[in-house]
């Protein structure tokens with residue numbers, strides 16, 4: 001897809017990977033709207049990146065519908081949807097005080113997985129309605145964010161890993177289902193990237209990950225994630241994939 005002039009919606013766009021993606025898409029000529037929590041954060045990020053800021057909890061379906069209509073009114077129908085909104089949620093399956101709190105587990109799945117599904121399907125409806133942009137019949141592209149944890153889950157990361165493993169598993173069936181509408185679906189599985197979320201990872205785990213990263217021997221930079229998003233948008237051959245973006249890090253087996 002030629003990104004220039006296309007309407008793009010980026011969730012989690014007020015910080016980290018989402019903000020870097022919003023900036024990169026805007027620099028490539030897209031008309032970008034970011035969806036995120038907190039009026040001040042969203043306004044600050046949107047002003048900084050020169051994009052439209054919309055306050056929206058991705059688990060609030062009514063609000064998602066509203067802001068996607070607002071984005072479409074401002075920029076035209078969504079052609080690019082990037083879903084970065086997510087929470088890390090370390091949570092023991094069997095803690096000191098007993099089995100995991102199911103409400104806490106469900107909240108992680110609700111934000112990371114159902115939030116992604118809610119936004120991407122509503123954006124896909126706009127893409128289908130808007131129709132083909134080129135001779136291939138391409139109408140839109142969706143990029144979700146899975147995680148290296150979808151492959152190598154560590155102790156205490158079961159809830160997060162199941163949310164991200166599901167996003168990874170969704171790419172191919174969604175790409176197959178949406179193919180007749182000319183919509184591609186992919187996900188990116190980052191290793192550890194330098195964002196606010198990574199700062200929450202305990203120092204021993206950060207050090208271990210850095211040691212195990214084959215090359216380059218450091219954490220990823222948000223711009224490197226954003227660059228992969230833009231390439232996936234541009235390259236029509238990338239479809240139904242979960243693209244690992246992790247410097248070949250593979251976490252060693254570990255028990256608690």
Ligand SMILES: NC(=O)c1ccc[n+]([C@@H]2O[C@H](COP(=O)([O-])OP(=O)(O)OC[C@H]3O[C@@H](n4cnc5c(N)ncnc54)[C@H](O)[C@@H]3O)[C@@H](O)[C@H]2O)c1
Pocket residue numbers: 011012013014015016017018035036037056057058059083084085086087088111115145146147148189190191192193194195196197198
């Ligand atoms: N940073 C990493 O190392 C890393 C690694 C693998 C995967 N990821 C994934 O990348 C994505 C982006 O994470 P990041 O590192 O940029 O972290 P981040 O905390 O900087 O960004 C996440 C954003 O999501 C927003 N968000 C959270 N819940 C939301 C909700 N209910 N509705 C709307 N927005 C919500 C937050 O406000 C925040 O701005 C996440 O899905 C994360 O799981 C990050």
